Structures are given as C-alpha cells and as structure tokens.
Amino acid sequence: xxxxxxxxxxxxxxxxxxxxxxxxxxxxxxxxxxxxxxxxxxxxxxxxxxxxxxxxxxxxxxxxxxxxxxxxxxxxxxxxxxxxxxxxxxxxxxxxxxxxxxxxxxxxxxxxxxxxxxxxxxxxxxxxxxxxxxxxxxxxxxxxxxxxxxxxxxxxxxxxxxxxxxxxxxxxxxxxxxxxxxxxxxxxxxxxxxxxxxxxxxxxxxxxxxxxxxxxxxxxxxxxxxxxxxxxxxxxxxxxxxxxxxxxxxxxxxxxxxxxxxxxxxxxxxxxxxxxxxxxxxxxxxxxxxxxxxxxxxxxxxxxxxxxxxxxxxxxxxxxxxxxxxxxxxxxxxxxxxxxxxxxxxxxxxxxxxxxxxxxxxxxxxxxxxxxxxxxxxxxxxxxxxxxxxxxxxxxxxxxxxxxxxxxxxxxxxxxxxxxxxxxxxxxxxxxxxxxxxxxxxxxxxxxxxxxxxxxxxxxxxxxxxxxxxxxxxxxxxxxxxxxxxxxxxxxxxx
Amino acid sequence: xxxxxxxxxxxxxxxxxxxxxxxxxxxxxxxxxxxxxxxxxxxxxxxxxxxxxxxxxxxxxxxxxxxxxxxxxxxxxxxxxxxxxxxxxxxxxxxxxxxxxxxxxxxxxxxxxxxxxxxxxxxxxxxxxxxxxxxxxxxxxxxxxxxxxxxxxxxxxxxxxxxxxxxxxxxxxxxxxxxxxxxxxxxxxxxxxxxxxxxxxxxxxxxxxxxxxxxxxxxxxxxxxxxxxxxxxxxxxxxxxxxxxxxxxxxxxxxxxxxxxxxxxxxxxxxxxxxxxxxxxxxxxxxxxxxxxxxxxxxxxxxxxxxxxxxxxxxxxxxxxxxxxxxxxxxxxxxxxxxxxxxxxxxxxxxxxxxxxxxxxxxxxxxxxxxxxxxxxxxxxxxxxxxxxxxxxxxxxxxxxxxxxxxxxxxxxxxxxxxxxxxxxxxxxxxxxxxxxxxxxxxxxxxxxxxxxxxxxxxxxxxxxxxxxxxxxxxxxxxxxxxxxxxxxxxxxxx
Numbered sequence: 001x002x003x004x005x006x007x008x009x010x011x012x013x014x015x016x017x018x019x020x021x022x023x024x025x026x027x028x029x030x031x032x033x034x035x036x037x038x039x040x041x042x043x044x045x046x047x048x049x050x051x052x053x054x055x056x057x058x059x060x061x062x063x064x065x066x067x068x069x070x071x072x073x074x075x076x077x078x079x080x081x082x083x084x085x086x087x088x089x090x091x092x093x094x095x096x097x098x099x100x101x102x103x104x105x106x107x108x109x110x111x112x113x114x115x116x117x118x119x120x121x122x123x124x125x126x127x128x129x130x131x132x133x134x135x136x137x138x139x140x141x142x143x144x145x146x147x148x149x150x151x152x153x154x155x156x157x158x159x160x161x162x163x164x165x166x167x168x169x170x171x172x173x174x175x176x177x178x179x180x181x182x183x184x185x186x187x188x189x190x191x192x193x194x195x196x197x198x199x200x201x202x203x204x205x206x207x208x209x210x211x212x213x214x215x216x217x218x219x220x221x222x223x224x225x226x227x228x229x230x231x232x233x234x235x236x237x238x239x240x241x242x243x244x245x246x247x248x249x250x251x252x253x254x255x256x257x258x259x260x261x262x263x264x265x266x267x268x269x270x271x272x273x274x275x276x277x278x279x280x281x282x283x284x285x286x287x288x289x290x291x292x293x294x295x296x297x298x299x300x301x302x303x304x305x306x307x308x309x310x311x312x313x314x315x316x317x318x319x320x321x322x323x324x325x326x327x328x329x330x331x332x333x334x335x336x337x338x339x340x341x342x343x344x345x346x347x348x349x350x351x352x353x354x355x356x357x358x359x360x361x362x363x364x365x366x367x368x369x370x371x372x373x374x375x376x377x378x379x380x381x382x383x384x385x386x387x388x389x390x391x392x393x394x395x396x397x398x399x400x401x402x403x404x405x406x407x408x409x410x411x412x413x414x415x416x417x418x419x420x421x422x423x424x425x426x427x428x429x430x431x432x433x434x435x436x437x438x439x440x441x442x443x444x445x446x447x448x449x450x451x452x453x454x455x456x457x458x459x460x461x462x463x464x465x466x467x468x469x470x471x472x473x474x475x476x477x478x479x480x481x482x483x484x485x486x487x488x489x490x491x492x493x494x495x
Numbered sequence: 496x497x498x499x500x501x502x503x504x505x506x507x508x509x510x511x512x513x514x515x516x517x518x519x520x521x522x523x524x525x526x527x528x529x530x531x532x533x534x535x536x537x538x539x540x541x542x543x544x545x546x547x548x549x550x551x552x553x554x555x556x557x558x559x560x561x562x563x564x565x566x567x568x569x570x571x572x573x574x575x576x577x578x579x580x581x582x583x584x585x586x587x588x589x590x591x592x593x594x595x596x597x598x599x600x601x602x603x604x605x606x607x608x609x610x611x612x613x614x615x616x617x618x619x620x621x622x623x624x625x626x627x628x629x630x631x632x633x634x635x636x637x638x639x640x641x642x643x644x645x646x647x648x649x650x651x652x653x654x655x656x657x658x659x660x661x662x663x664x665x666x667x668x669x670x671x672x673x674x675x676x677x678x679x680x681x682x683x684x685x686x687x688x689x690x691x692x693x694x695x696x697x698x699x700x701x702x703x704x705x706x707x708x709x710x711x712x713x714x715x716x717x718x719x720x721x722x723x724x725x726x727x728x729x730x731x732x733x734x735x736x737x738x739x740x741x742x743x744x745x746x747x748x749x750x751x752x753x754x755x756x757x758x759x760x761x762x763x764x765x766x767x768x769x770x771x772x773x774x775x776x777x778x779x780x781x782x783x784x785x786x787x788x789x790x791x792x793x794x795x796x797x798x799x800x801x802x803x804x805x806x807x808x809x810x811x812x813x814x815x816x817x818x819x820x821x822x823x824x825x826x827x828x829x830x831x832x833x834x835x836x837x838x839x840x841x842x843x844x845x846x847x848x849x850x851x852x853x854x855x856x857x858x859x860x861x862x863x864x865x866x867x868x869x870x871x872x873x874x875x876x877x878x879x880x881x882x883x884x885x886x887x888x889x890x891x892x893x894x895x896x897x898x899x900x901x902x903x904x905x906x907x908x909x910x911x912x913x914x915x916x917x918x919x920x921x922x923x924x925x926x927x928x929x930x931x932x933x934x935x936x937x938x939x940x941x942x943x944x945x946x947x948x949x950x951x952x953x954x955x956x957x958x959x960x961x962x963x964x965x966x967x968x969x970x971x972x973x974x975x976x977x978x979x980x981x982x983x984x985x986x987x988x989x990x
Binding site: 016019020027034035220235236237238 | 510511514515517518521522525529530531532533534536537538540541544545548713714715716717729730731732733
C-alpha cells in the first residue's frame with residue numbers, strides 16, 4: 001500500500017481506539033466528580049469492557065500490517081508508527097488475563113486502602129498490597145527484555161526512553177543537594193499569613209478568574225470539585241480540571257488550580273491536526289508534569305504574579321488578608337515546612353519525598369523488601385532523610401493511593417516535571433525579556449505562546465528529552481532547578 | 496445446549512450490550528448537563544462508535560443461536576428471548592448505512608432547528624426536516640411487514656405490540672370528549688397565584704426535598720439542571736434526573752421534578768436480578784410515561800399533597816406565597832389555559848396537542864403532506880381543534896425537537912402515559928384506603944410500594960397492556976382518565 005494511504009488507514013483505526021480512550025476518560029471524570037457512590041461496581045464493568053475493546057483493536061493484525069507501509073510517508077509518519085508500535089508491543093506482551101486480574105485487584109485494593117486510612121492502620125491494606133505487588137512483578141517480567149521483574153520496565157510505561165539507571169543517578173545527586181538545603185531552611189519561615197477564613201463562594205470566583213487569566217479556555221473545558229485534584233481529557237475541545245478547596249487555607253485551591261490548569265493548557269495546546277492521532281498525546285508524563293509544575297511553582301509561587309494577585313485576593317478576603325504585605329505572602333507561599341505528607345509539600349522538600357518513594361518501590365518490585373516490612377522501612381527512610389517520623393500509618397505508608405492503583409514507576413514523573421519545569425521556565429524567561437512585568441500585570445499570553453511552540457506543538461512527535469533539549473539548548477538535568485530553588489530560598493530569607 | 500446454560504450465555508452477551516447502552520446514556524446525560532459546547536462533534540463520534548459496537552454485537556450469529564436453546568429454560572426465559580429477538584430483528588432490518596446516515600442527518604437537523612427557533616422561521620429548518628422524513632420513510636419501509644412506509648412500524652419501536660389502528664380510534668374518541676371540556680373550562684381559572692418571585696437557591700431546597708419525599712434514592716442517582724428535562728439511566732444504581740427552573744413560576748420546577756422522579760422511580764424499581772438482562776428494561780415508553788405522569792398529575796397536582804406542600808412552600812417563598820389559600824393554589828396548578836405550546840399545557844388540553852401532532856406526522860410519513868406544506872397544515876389543525884393560531888413558527892412547528900431527532904411515532908407515548916396513569920392511580924387508590932391521608936402527610940411509601948409490585952417488578956417480562964390490565968382489572972382505555980379529569984375540573988370550578 002502507498003505510504004500516505006496506509007498512514008490514513010492507520011490513523012482511522014487509531015481514531016476508534018482514541019474515542020474509546022476519551023470515553024473511558026469521561027467515565028473516570030464522572031466517577032471522581034459526579035457519580036453516585038452506589039454505582040461504583042457498574043462503572044468498573046463499563047471501564048473493563050472499554051479496556052477490553054481497546055485491547056482487541058490493538059491486537060488486530062491489520063493495525064500492525066499498516067505500520068509496515070505507513071512509515072514510508074515521511075518523518076512525521078515514522079513518529080506516528082512509533083507510537084502505534086509501542087502500544088501494540090505493550091498489548092501483546094501483557095496477557096489479557098493478567099490485565100483483567102489487575103483491574104479487579106486494584107479496585108479491591110483501592111477500597112481496602114480507603115478503609116485502612118479511616119482506621120489509621122496498615123494491616124487492613126497489607127494483604128491487598130501484597131497481591132498488587134505480585135501482579136506488578138508479573139507485569140514487569142512480561143514487559144522487560146530479559147524477563148526479570150524490572151522496575152525500569154514499569155518506569156518506561158510513563159517515561160518512554162528514559163534510562164532508569166541515569167535517572168536514579170540524577171535522583172541521588174538531587175537528594176545530596178536538597179537534604180542540607182531543607183535542613184537549613186526549615187523553621188525559618190511560616191505559611192501562616194495565607195491561612196484564615198476563606199468562604200467557598202469567593203474562592204470559586206478567585207479560581208475561575210485565575211484559570212481564565214492563565215489561559216484556560218472555558219468553552220473547551222470545565223472546572224469541578226473533587227477529593228484528589230486531576231485533569232482529564234474527555235475529547236477534542238473537552239479538557240476538564242477538578243480541584244479541591246480548603247476553607248482555612250487559600251493555598252490549596254490556588255496551587256491546585258494552577259497545577260491542573262497547567263496540565264490542561266498542554267492538552268488544549270496539542271495542534272488540532274494531531275489530536276486523536278497516535279502521536280497526538282503529550283510526550284511523557286514527566287513532560288506533562290513539567291507544565292503543571294511550571295504554572296504552579298514558577299508562576300503562582302513567583303513574586304511577579306503576586307504583585308497582580310495580592311490586591312485582588314486581599315479585596316476578596318478582607319477577613320483574612322486585609323493589610324497583608326507582598327513580602328509576607330511571598331514568604332508564606334514558599335515557606336519550607338518539612339512534614340510527613342508529600343502532597344502540598346514545599347518545593348524544596350517535595351523531591352525528597354519522591355526519592356524515598358522510589359527507593360521503597362524499587363525494593364518492593366525487586367523483592368528485596370516484603371510488604372509486611374514496609375511500615376518499618378518507611379519510618380526508617382523518613383527519619384534518615386527528613387529527620388522525622390510519621391505519627392501513624394495514615395501519615396506514612398497510607399498517605400497516597402498510587403500503589404493501591406498499581407502505579408509503580410510513576411513517582412519519578414513528579415521530579416522529572418520539577419526539573420523540566422525549571423529548565424523550560426528559565427529558557428522562556430530568557431526569550432521573553434518583559435515576562436516579569438507581564439506576569440505582574442496578570443498577562444500570560446507570551447509565556448503560553450512560548451510553551452505552545454516549544455512544548456505543546458510537538459505532542460509525541462519527539463521524546464520529552466528531545467523537546468526539553470531543543471527548547472532550552474541543554475540536556476535535561478538538575479542545574480536549572482537547583483538554581484531556581486536557591487534563588488527562591490534566598491529571596492524569601494530561607495537560603 | 497442446556498436451556499439454563501444457554502440463558503446464562505445469552506444474558507452474559509447481553510450484558511456487554513447493556514454496558515454500551517449505559518455508557519451511551521452517561522455520554523448523553525453529560526452532553527445535556529455538563530459538556531463544554533465545543534465538544535459536541537467529538538461527542539457525536541463517541542456515540543456513533545458505541546452505536547456501531549452494539550449493532551455488531553446484535554448481528555453476531557452466536558447471539559441468535561443462543562436464543563434457540565435459551566427459551567427452553569421456562570417462561571421467564573421466553574420473555575428474555577423475546578426481548579433479544581426483537582432487538583436482533585430490528586438490527587437486521589436496518590442497514591447500518593441508513594442508521595449512520597440518520598445519525599448525521601439528525602445531528603445537522605438538530606442544529607438547524609435551534610437556529611430556526613432563534614430566527615423564528617421555518618425555512619432554515621425545512622430542507623433538513625425534508626431529509627429526516629425521507630430517511631424515516633426508508634426506515635419505516637425496512638421495518639414494516641409489507642414494505643410500505645408505515646407509521647405503525649415506527650410506533651412499534653416505542654410501544655411494542657400496540658395496534659396502531661386501535662390506538663388511533665382511541666385518540667379520536669379522546670379528542671371528541673376533550674374538545675368540549677377544554678372549551679367549557681377555558682378562561683374560568685388562572686395559574687397566576689403560583690407565579691411571582693422564587694429565588695433559585697430556595698427552589699433547589701424545595702426540589703431536593705420533594706424528590707426525597709416521593710422516594711427518589713439520592714445514593715443511587717442525582718439531580719441536575721438542563722434545558723429540556725429528562726431522566727437517564729447511566730448504570731445499575733445510577734439514575735439521573737435533570738430539570739429546569741423558572742424564576743417567576745414555581746410550577747416549572749415542581750412539575751418537572753415530579754415528572755422526572757416518576758421516570759426515575761420506575762428505573763430504580765426494576766428488580767436487581769433483572770437489571771442488565773434483555774427483559775430488564777421498562778416495558779414500553781407509554782408505561783414509562785405513565786409513571787412520570789402519575790407523580791406529576793395525580794400526585795403533585797392533587798389536593799391531598801398540597802395540604803402538605805403549601806405550608807412548606809409558603810414558608811420558603813413568603814414574597815410570593817404568604818397567605819396563599821389551599822383552594823387558590825389547587826386551582827392555580829390545575830388551571831385550564833389552552834395555548835399553542837404543548838410542554839407545560841394543562842392536563843385537559845395536553846392530549847389535544849398530541850392528537851394534532853400524530854395527525855400531522857402520520858401525513859408526513861404516508862407522503863400525504865409535504866414538509867413545505869407543514870406550517871399551513873399546523874395552523875389549520877390548531878385553529879380547527881383549539882381555536883387558536885400560533886403567532887409564529889417558534890410557537891408552532893418549531894416548538895419541539897422530536898422530529899429533528901427523528902422521533903416519529905413517539906408522541907402517542909405521552910397520551911398512553913396519561914391514560915395508563917389515571918387507570919393505575921385509580922386502582923392504587925382503591926387498594927390503599929388511607930392514601931389521601933398519607934399524601935397529605937407527605938408519605939408515599941405505600942403508593943410507591945404498590946407501583947413496585949404491580950408495575951416496576953415486571954420490567955419487560957410482560958407487555959404494557961398486560962401489566963396495566965393485571966394491575967387494574969381492566970384493559971387500557973380512556974374511562975379512568977376522563978373520570979379523573981372531570982372530577983378535577985369540577986373540584987376546581989372548571990367543570
């Protein structure tokens with residue numbers, strides 16, 4: 001078949017797979033925001049059916065056959081073929097029975113995790129986690145080239161092409177740099193100035209305004225409330241963010257809207273012609289996270305934007321913020337306050353949490369650590385790295401739902417996001433000399449435009465590493481992030 | 496294959512079809528309540544894919560083969576097989592190309608209808624409606640036994656087994672009885688006492704309370720806001736109603752919540768063991784409508800319930816209803832006020848609208864009436880029957896979206912619902928001597944319990960006619976409805 005015809009046929013077949021993906025995404029969005037609780041089992045059945053239908057389509061030999069010819073249509077076609085082959089390869093390696101068993105086990109493990117959290121005790125969850133780890137080891141054996149239960153094979157699901165060994169070396173180096181920075185900063189600043197009473201209705205006005213200001217297109221998306229904030233793409237022109245509010249701490253809604261809108265801007269920024277094609281997905285989860293982190297950390301926690309934000313926020317919440325000074329709130333939103341909980345950790349401490357998680361999950365997957373030993377190992381690791389011990393399992397091993405959902409190999413994407421974000425923002429700032437003034441005026445068109453061109457436009461036509469390198473003139477690394485962090489700590493009197 | 500094994504296999508295959516049905520229902524619910532407008536095209540693609548997947552499954556020969564053996568498992572199994580065969584038969588008769596073309600044409604026609612309404616002019620919509628009618632005639636030819644473009648074949652889609660000729664005779668008789676009743680009542684009462692200012696937040700409190708009081712299980716459903724009220728089943732334990740509010744008229748929200756909750760109680764009342772099986776659907780749309788009408792007309796427009804409702808509503812809306820007397824509001828919510836619009840018409844006038852629609856759509860399908868002649872024919876029919884003429888096409892032929900959506904043969908279900916509702920409520924009242932007192936105390940368990948046993952429990956194991964006859968001891972007819980209407984007109988000084 002002619003290359004172009006094959007490419008068109010390949011994309012047409014992929015479109016059905018993508019329609020199933022976006023349908024599942026809508027069902028997932030609904031589950032987290034709207035669905036009556038009693039409908040959970042039925043929703044699970046719907047999602048399992050859709051996953052099965054996708055699996056069938058990926059294993060259809062005609063899809064693989066089209067890959068042979070489609071690659072001849074040029075370099076962009078090669079990227080499309082690469083994305084399809086990657087999906088087919090994964091579907092072929094994973095037996096459907098394993099995938100279905102995982103769905104059941106993860107669903108039960110999620111419920112057990114919720115119950116264990118309520119009872120502050122790990123033992124309710126432990127047998128479920130044991131089974132999750134067993135199946136995850138089986139999955140890793142299917143995916144790895146040598147049949148070993150390799151954590152690297154799990155990482156590859158989220159970060160295509162990232163070398164696990166190099167990544168671990170980077171993380172080790174980062175830990176060495178960060179530990180003393182956190183130690184020195186801890187206790188020198190407080191977030192108290194941004195706590196107080198923040199009525200929900202006025203927070204919603206604020207959040208709506210911030211989302212629009214950053215560039216979120218409300219005609220092509222929406223904002224809802226949920227327990228664990230997320231961003232989900234339910235279709236072309238349909239990107240939905242869900243955030244949470246804290247009545248006594250306005251940082252919760254502000255950081256979560258900036259974070260999720262960052263994800264949404266990436267999804268909304270994939271060129272229309274690429275949407276729904278195999279290479280139309282954002283390039284990696286780490287790069288995705290870089291977009292959320294950039295808007296959350298570089299923009300929302302930055303001094304320029306607060307010049308614009310503070311007068312508005314103070315007018316909206318006079319009870320809490322009347323007379324608040326710019327330097328006070330800038331310190332408050334950047335206060336280094338090490339604690340046992342990863343979510344909501346400050347920028348300096350955050351990546352240390354990630355290093356600990358990766359250390360522990362690698363040991364679980366390799367078999368070096370048994371699930372029953374996990375709470376002790378957790379305490380030991382936190383004490384060693386952050387000098388603190390969680391007061392119970394809820395503050396410890398039960399704090400996240402990632403492992404109960406089978407998300408092993410996922411935590412690195414958070415740190416990669418932080419590193420990429422700092423590097424991309426540094427390059428954007430160099431390319432856009434008036435950026436600080438624009439942010440101080442609440443204008444973000446230029447920054448978003450730069451990200452559209454240098455990141456969003458590429459979708460998966462290039463790897464995350466290629467995109468970051470081309471955009472910044474430097475291979476991804478820790479330099480820009482550490483420079484950003486040191487500057488911010490110095491500016492806030494914590495350096 | 497053993498009958499029971501075949502039945503189990505049949506139900507297992509049907510379950511996937513049902514999961515696709517409920518998934519489509521969720522997508523449809525989202526489209527009407529939550530979806531960003533720009534996502535409409537993508538949503539259409541998702542729904543078309545799901546419809547195609549269902550079609551494939553219905554045409555799978557293994558499904559038909561299982562019907563052969565499954566029927567031997569007993570009388571309930573026969574009902575299951577009947578439901579499957581009906582669906583297969585329809586899928587086989589309708590070429591996929593026709594179904595897909597209809598989906599596209601209906602989507603375009605719906606958009607043209609919205610635009611035509613905005614511009615108050617039929618000509619924008621006419622070419623689209625012409626195409627819809629052509630395809631509907633093609634569909635009728637595929638479905639009818641003799642290959643003629645028969646309206647009866649379209650009716651059968653919504654009302655399995657109802658004889659079109661007998662139905663038309665019933666409607667003619669009804670029209671003859673109703674026309675003089677309406678003429679006599681018109682202008683003798685007014686709905687003004689229930690108009691005024693009704694702040695939205697307090698209306699929501701009222702609607703939430705009424706829904707719970709009638710028996711709607713909020714753990715297994717939800718209530719949202721939409722343009723055209725509806726009820727949708729997105730899964731087991733997931734029945735969603737959507738209603739609308741009018742800031743100046745509390746009747747809008749009250750009647751729409753009672754109506755949609757009536758549908759929802761039926762869906763929530765199908766026995767768990769039957770849900771998701773072929774015979775697990777409510778028996779017909781007319782019977783479905785009887786449940787909505789019963790709660791809307793017999794209950795919510797009845798004097799007993801207003802004994803309970805009025806003190807509460809008057810407390811919630813003192814601006815509008817302070818000092819309102821029971822007799823005043825009972826008259827106001829039952830005022831016969833003939834007008835050009837079907838939706839929101841009083842109980843007496845309502846079925847005359849339906850008779851007119853059926854007369855017109857039968858002429859369109861038979862070919863006796865051309866689309867370009869429709870506005871004139873509409874005016875003539877309204878003038879002849881109700882003695883009034885719509886002031887423009889928006890008040891006339893453009894008032895409903897049914898025809899643009901291809902829903903020909905659907906209007907009779909409204910009148911059948913009214914007839915069945917009166918007959919069922921009369922029987923329930925005879926069986927439950929304390930019913931009026933219970934309604935006056937805001938208690939509906941006994942009424943709901945009676946409906947559960949006599950209607951909901953049967954799902955599609957019996958036909959609507961069989962269910963109504965068994966529940967009331969009388970074949971479906973107009974007697975109970977006319978008796979109910981005459982009583983109510985007399986009680987409100989309009990008889």
